[in-house]
Amino acid sequence: MSHRVRWLAGACISTLAAALLATAGTFVTPQRPAPGGKAGTGIAVGAYLHYGSPGVERMQGLSRWLGGAELRAGHTYLPGDTWANIEGAPDSLRSWARWRKAKANRLFVLNVPMLEGNETGAPDDQVAELLRSGAEGEYDHHFERLAKRLVALGVPDTVIVLGWEMNGFNYTHRCRPDPESWKRYWQRIVAAMRSVEGQRFRFDFAPNRGGDAIAWTRCYPGDDVVDIIGMDSYDQPPGHTFAEQVTQPYGLQQQVDFAKAHGKRISYPEWGLFRNGDNPEYVRRMLAWIAKHKPLYHSITDYCPHGVWQCGQNPRSGRVFREFLSKKGRGRP
Template sequence: MFVYRGAGCTGKGRMAAFEKMLGRPADGVVEFSERSDWSHMLSSINWALGCWDGTSYRLAQSVPMLMDKGTSLAAGADGAYDRHFRALGELLVRKGHADAYLRIGWEFNGGWYPWAAKRDPAAFVRLFRRIVTVMRAVPGQRFVIVWNPAQGEQQIAPDRVWPGAAYVDVVALDLYNQSWNPLDRLSPQRRWTTLVEQPYGLSWAARFARAQGKPLALPEWGTGTRPDGHGFGDDPVFIAGVADFVRRHRVAFTGYWDYNAGDYNAELSNGRQPRAAAAFRTHFGR
């Protein structure tokens, strides 16, 4: 079980509460970076990796394909940012994370990140392949490349921008217990069925991964609340559903979102969702 508890030293200081709830040590941590410019991306990752020095957690590093301003998919696809990805790969190897999972351009089918694939699907695919090629050329690396859409079709069908099996090691899906369909409020079982059967939901991810000969991952998943009321909170049915899915499929890793991000609060380890926390420990603990 991987987990996100906050960036770097913030997350490290919160691991004890999560592991107490889980009943065993976590297997790894999910990390992110700044996106103001390439220099801050590298320095923020360097800082975070320093915080995890001396621990045995495996790393799932979220790799931004672009910065928030002044970059483009087309320029990246033509090689404008190669040196930054090479530097990132070298940093990860140097810091002892040569086996990191790399979530390159995660949630690319949505519109909330600058690398949104809908803006230029062909350039997105070329840039994804280019980043993989650059990082795989770093001496000493054993990186595991993760292709990671968000749940649902969002703004573009994920399989429209599949970079090819040669460039991907793990097919992933981020999954949150949320819905805008009024019928999903009827019962947690109905919500879970929607998450499984919706277009580009869990069933699609399992079929697609199997067709490509790749394992699955759920790098971000959680149940919690949203300020707009579309999150379903303390829901042990969701936890049990994820556990059953993991048991029935070839899943490389899962990363629980034990964090209050403002727009989604899926924390379990602080006691605010006792039924979901109990189910989590039952299904994923010792």
């Protein structure tokens, strides 16, 4: 999904719905996983609420809406407009770092673009040239600076969702124009960030669900430079039903199987509603899928049209989400 659109997440906050809080119908929801366990165990639940400091503040509101349920995954994005921002210049990183350090069992998940001008619509030949430059080490210093900044902020264990949705058509950091250079570039970025003393980063390879512009398996850069196999999976084609989203080529089942074959955990950095509107069946089945396959973390994209809390357009889906994840269960306050 477009990072530019994510910056508009706050536009839906005025529609935070009393209607959502008051919905009283009953849905059959999948069985929730057993709570408890040692700190840091189980699936870390999160949501993308805003790219900057307001996202940190809204984590508390979402937790209250969920009856006090713990949100352990804090998720944000670095802007891909300039190298300075990709190096971690936004002041909001300090707010996210404070949130992460407040509890030992939290995860900080940071989407990191691989190239500046990431949403400028660069043509394939230009992208290929940029990827080749990256593969030759021209941009290593930008990622070393980012790594040093994260370590200095006290978040050396950040989950880095690097070059997300690389199998798509839109981002400048897309893979299709030159898959071999893309993979070498990823390898160089990981090496640059891992060279920084004190780092404990985990790197999350997170394509779009489905084939999109290129099979995401063709972009996989290797087990030694990937820690997590993620997937961004919205309620949209390809896959008109959830069953099709599971079984389609390069879909949810293939992600699980690929991760198992490579000895990796899975994640869902982005998921949510989209083309099919307020679709509680999708939310119910996605949550059941997550409960069954136990990703390291999942993060719903919570603004219109995707969300369930900040977006009043999806009250039925919001009720399913709340009933399933509420600390007290079944939507009770």
